[in-house]
Amino acid sequence: MYDVDGQVQLIRVRILMEQATIFIELYKETRQWPYRIENQSDAAVIVYQRPPYSAEHGDTDAGAMTVKRYTIPARSTLDYAWDYPSLPGKLLVLNVNHRERDISLQEIGPSVPLQYPAGGSSGTMAIDVYADGLTQVLHLSEFNPIKSIYRRARQGSIADSFEVANIDSAPNLSVKLRLAGVGVSVINSQVEEIAYVTLRGLEISFVDWSIQQSFHVICQWLQIDNQKFGAIYPIVLYPTMISRRSEDTEHPAFHLALVRSKDTSHGVEYIKYFSVLLQEMSFEIDEDFLYTLIEFANFDTDSTSAKPVVERAIGDESMDIPEPHQVESTTQIYFEVFHIQPIKLNLSYISTDRLDLETDPNRAPSSSNPITFLLGVLKMAIGSISDAPIQMNALLMENLRLTPALLVQLLEHHYRQQAISQIHRFLGSADALGNPVGLFNNITSGVVDIFYEPYQGFIMSDRPQDLGYGLIKGTASFMKKTVFGLSDSVSKVTDTIGKGLTAATFDKSFQDRRRISKIRNKPKHALAGLSQGATSFASSVASGLTGVITQPLSGAENEGVGGFFRGVGKGIVGIVAKPMVGVVDLATNVSEGIRNTTTVFDDTVELERTRLPRHIHRDKILRNYNEREAVGQNLLRNTDDGTYAKEHYLAHLELRGDGIVMILTSTRILAVNIKRSKVDWDVSFAGE
CATH class of the missing domain: 3.10.450 (Nuclear Transport Factor 2; Chain: A,)
Known part of the structure; x- marks a missing residue:
């Protein structure tokens, strides 16, 4: 900007974010300009900012813009800032004796030399960009083929063209580590195995050349098992679409690639290429395992020390705006290309009652508090999500220069915004609503097959009967996926109702038996669903009838007279609620059996835990897996x-x-x- 005297005033703008507040700081810069142009060549250079469109394209706004040109004599320096900083895709134009070249000041490193006319001959200017603190420096000098990575092109190529000089293709060092499989057992502070991580087809390679280094990590199969007893989802994380066969090496589950330049003359840690690829993954977790992970993350070696309970208010009465947290770092990282591929997660979550509630009083719901009890029933009823398709867009940036702390903040902000935009997918995948997103995806996929299969039969074959085969195949696929989607929605709704009614019985042993039975006895077809549903109904009715007697006796034995009367109340509630649970379980098993009948002949391999949970002896001494x-x-x-x-x-x-x-x-x-x-x-x- 210009002051009243026409002098240039440099204003630096910094945008910071602290919780829900965005801070925009404006202050006068007196020390460092954003750019500096050093002309150490033998020719004078004219520079100006490239307007968005030239007048020859008929853009009236561009013609009205004032293009400010700056002349930099030979062996001189110019501090520079953009004249129009709000324009997208800002480029700087170098003009040397009427020969022009567009330069991106954000692109650190050497550029193709510029050959320009000089009297009766020609000159060649080397162009390089490097970082000097917060300032980006454009360095112009006479071309020296000995020091430059460019050389003049061979004869027969375009005049005045350059190419990258040949680099010795033989690396100085090449290391490759291949492992058929790696297993990591996760043990918590109570010496219990809570998870087992499996990596198969793991390959780590490092190659060192004279000017750069490359690092690659490839994992063909990634799996995390829940080793807790009674896990509803025994496998927490696994690739959705990739085959588990060892010969499938074309599509790794995870791939990290990094190419680092060994050039230290540009004032930054120079990363030429960084890429992360994660295939479509299924993430299935229950509430029990989620709390186990939270407790593991807050690992405390001193289990006897009691942590103070911190009470948090729903709303903060203070209206003070917090000061922004500024992260200062002298380390600068530059990425020519920073690319995180799109990420897709099929998320499933189910709310449960922990099997060890009696040993965890902090989480056990108090049946004496009706509000707490109703909240617990509500959580059990609507707190489950099945296969919510969460899609994170790719993050692709070029010529990125920042500190490690800012890089972390950038990634957090990007994926936080992506997650917020996916809330509707969570709601649409709720079991209480019958997973409408899953139902819609199944039916639409079947509708596509009705048209796609006949089309394939008509296009890919010359035989007329293949059109009929395709029509039959497409119709069968539509019927199969429609029945699957409808029965799956019904089973999820009834299962949600059953969980809510189970929580209302107040009988923990009944809840645990039902939970384990559902895990072990999953119907594979309609007849098995009918049989298991009838067994569950009979068991629930019998438990309700016997609970009228056993609950008061158990309460009196454990808590005396007060426990006796509480047992009477539990028995009365159970004689009504448990048969209702049985009826709902019958409907759930039948609908699950119908759903699984549609896939009983599919050529699929059922995914299992890599190994059974580790046995740890009573002395809590960790030994080799047996x-x-x-x-x-x-x-x-x-x-x-x-x-x-x-x-x-x-x-x-x-x-x-x-x-x-x-x-x-x-x-x-x-x-x-x-x-x-x-x-x-x-x-x-x-x-x-």
């Missing part, structure tokens, strides 16, 4: 729908020919029927 102990522990936990899940496994022995496994725990010996996962008999060491 597959036999893991099998025995898993068998004990799943016997009688988790009745013995809290027993400490010691050893087991399979009796040949009988289908019976003897399991030794710290308190008893069990004889387990493997086919039925039921205990035939058990002997307690305490004589119970």
Whole structure:
């Protein structure tokens, strides 16, 4: 800008963000200009900002713009700022003896030399851009083929053209590490395995050349398993579309590429290329595992120290605007190309009651508080999402120069805005609404197949009958996907209602049995759904009838007279709510069976945990993974729908020919029927 005396005044603008407040700082700059042009050549240079359109294109606004030209004599320097900083795609024009070249001042590094007329001969000017603190410097000098990476093109090419000089193709160092698989066991502070990370087809390569270095990480398969007992989603993260077969190497699940220049003369850490690719992933998590991860993230080695409870108000009464947090750093990173590929996540989340609520009083809902109880039922009813398609747009930037802290803030802001724009997908994938997004996607995919399959048969083949085959195939696909979508929506609505009614029974043992039964007994077809639904209905009715007697007795035994009357109330509620749960479970199992019938003949490989959860001994000493102990522990936990899940496994022995496994725990010996996962008999060491 210009002051009243016509002198140039430089105003620097800085935009900062702190929570919900955007700060725009304007202050007079007296030390550093944004750009500096150093003309160390033998010719005078005229520079000006390229207008958006030239007059020859018929743009009247461009013709009205005043183009300010600056002459830089030989062996002199000019401090420079854009005359029109609001224009997009700003370019600087170099004019040397009427020969012009457009230069991007944001593009650090050497550019193609400029050959210009000089009297009866010609001269060649080397062009280079480097960083000097916050100032971007355009350095012009006489072309020296010994120091430049450019050389004149061979004969027969375009006149006055240059090409990059040949660089020795043989690298100084090349290291490549290939691993068939890597497994990482995640252990929390209570010495419990909570997750297992599997990386298959892992390849790490590093190549060092004379002028640059490249680093690549390729992972063909990425999987994270939930190792907690009773996990609704045993597999948390896995690629959605990639085959799990080891020969599928064309589409890695993850690929990171980085090419770094070894040139240190430009004042920045020079990254020529950075790219991250993550294939479409399915992310499935339940509430129990989510809280486990939160507790693991707040890792505290001193488990005996009590953390103070911090009360947070819903609204802050203070109207003071917080001061923006300014991150100062002297390290500058420059990216020629910074590219994070588009990301797609199919997100599923389900709210649950934790199986160990009695050991976690901070999260256990208080049944004496009706508001807390109603909120818990509401959370159980509407807090589930199935396959919400979350799509994050790509982040592509060129000639990016910033500090590491600003790069982190940029990534946070980009993906935060992307996540906010996807809220409608979360709501549309709610189980309480029947997952309308999933229903719409299934039906529209079937409609596309009705037209696509006959078209393929007509175009790809000369036989007339292929058109009929395509029509039949497309119609069958439409019917299949429509039935799948409708039955899936019905099962999600009924399952949501069932979870809400289950929370209303106040019977934790009933809730745990139902939860484990649903995990283990997933109907594979319609008949199995009808059978399992009828079994669940009968079990719920029986539990409701027996609860009228068992609940008061259990309450009196544990809490005395008050517990007796609370047990009476639970029994009365259960005799009404549990049969209703049975009816809803019957509808859920039947609809799930119909849904799974549509895919029973599909050639799909069911995804399983990489390995069973690790068995950790009572002494809490971490030992090498033992597959036999893991099998025995898993068998004990799943016997009688988790009745013995809290027993400490010691050893087991399979009796040949009988289908019976003897399991030794710290308190008893069990004889387990493997086919039925039921205990035939058990002997307690305490004589119970």
